[in-house]
Amino acid sequence: MSSLRPWRHIERRKSRQIMVGNVPVGGDAPITVQTMTNTLTSDARATIDQIRRCEEAGVDIIRVSCPDVESTTALREIVRAANVPIVADIHFHYRRALEAADAGAACLRINPGNIGSSERVAEVVRAAKANGCAIRIGVNAGSLEKDLLEKYGEPCPEALVESALDHIRLLEDHDFHEYKVAVKASDVFLAVAAYQELASQVDCPLHLGITEAGGLIGGTVKSSIGLGMLLWSGIGDTIRVSLSAEPEEEVRVGYHLLKALGIRNRGVRVISCPSCARQGFDVIRTVEKLEERLQHIRTPMSLSVLGCVVNGPGEARETDIGVTGGGNGKHMVYLSGVTDHHVADEGMVDHIVRLVEAKAAEIEAAGAAAEPVAAE
Incomplete structure (x- = not known):
């Protein structure tokens, strides 16, 4: 940075680094751009074709949903074909996480508090360790735990952060530290406040996103405001711009956002x-x-x-x-x-x-x- 342009300087929050496949996230690694496929994961060919388009757009990491055994079965072929690390999106079925880890997923998107007993969490952690998987904790204002909604009355920054810390504790209780965290909301103010508070309490990498942001134009504006505020203040290690648009458009918008801030230049x-x-x-x-x-x-x-x-x-x-x-x-x-x-x-x-x-x-x-x- 030129000493004559201090107003261009962004001092990134110091986070520890984890690996998602061969891609470093956090620390001094470049801020990565992610997206998610919208094809049926069980249709390996359609999913691979979509991944190819995202790779051409420059995606660093890509997520696929794994709601059923047909999807985790197809995941092995998808992982082999992809040139970027694949994150398997898991919600309540812990066995899908075990299958996805064995199929070669580089990361599991799973909230350990949602999958049942401590033994189930332990099984997922063992599978992640055995297969070199990272884990992304994905807290969302639209799916907060019932007890937190009762405690706080509505989704709020404190509720999102408490949820994230509860999930982190479950992983760390099993001596697992290769995780990153997201606290997403469709409300820009809520998301930004939650990320700011979480950033002050943990040292893990943070995955940024304004969820359910909208279509290509509206969602780009909304995401740029929220993510731009956080990135400008040094918060964030990997991003996804969530749009009701094709995944490759999310990637392009993500790079435009990073280019506008002088964080990453591509193209x-x-x-x-x-x-x-x-x-x-x-x-x-x-x-x-x-x-x-x-x-x-x-x-x-x-x-x-x-x-x-x-x-x-x-x-x-x-x-x-x-x-x-x-x-x-x-x-x-x-x-x-x-x-x-x-x-x-x-x-x-x-x-x-x-x-x-x-x-x-x-x-x-x-x-x-x-x-x-x-x-x-």
Whole structure:
């Protein structure tokens, strides 16, 4: 971080690190992006196809629901096919947890207090240890324990935190410490307050989410407010943006959120104006096409698309590639902040895509050349 920009600094909460498969969560590991499949897990082929789309979008960890034995049976094939760790979502059937652990799940999403006796908890812990599984405790305001609702009268931060601590205690009583915790709510204020309080009491990694956030637009706004507040204050080790949208959209929104905070950079960060009567080309349509065409780029880089010369040159000087609207259908292209050439309306999108792809290849080549060569 530049000493001249202290306002950009985010000091992350110090948490201990656990492993979810081969992905570290917590500590100084990058904040990971998760999603969840919505196919029938028993349909291994459909689930694997959906996982592939999420992998292309950059997902780090992906969760699948395992409500029945048909799902845990298919899980073995799904785990073998996936290139990212798989979390098995378990609710009340502890045997599904045992089956999922044996099938190769990297993590079990289970609340130990919901599965019955201490011996059942012990069985799940033994299976997790034997198979190298982590566990995610997932407290949700919509499914709080009856005694907590009676005690507090309604879902509140204190109730969510107490529930989480009760579940943590059950795992630690069996000497299990490879866990992370979520205290989700659809109410932004409730979720944020619960996470803030829990963060002050435990050192385990925290899985962030605003649950049942809504559709693509509304849910993105709601999640960005809640998760943004927490991440900005340094809280959170892994995130899921819960949307009524396809899982790969959750992944894309998650990365956009992290990019906006400067926490993780993946792919092209587009800076574009809202457009007005001064625009020299159709900014809205151009940005829509570019975002669609550039989804395959993983190399972090910036692209500015500005409709006129009011703010265009200033923004373009700060990005890897920029285009500013001009007169007579000719627009200025900037490379590394310097004016370079003009491009006409016709073929402009294709031209910018080629420039971005070339720049990405250049950045990747420079990175590969900078890597130390191992001694033979």
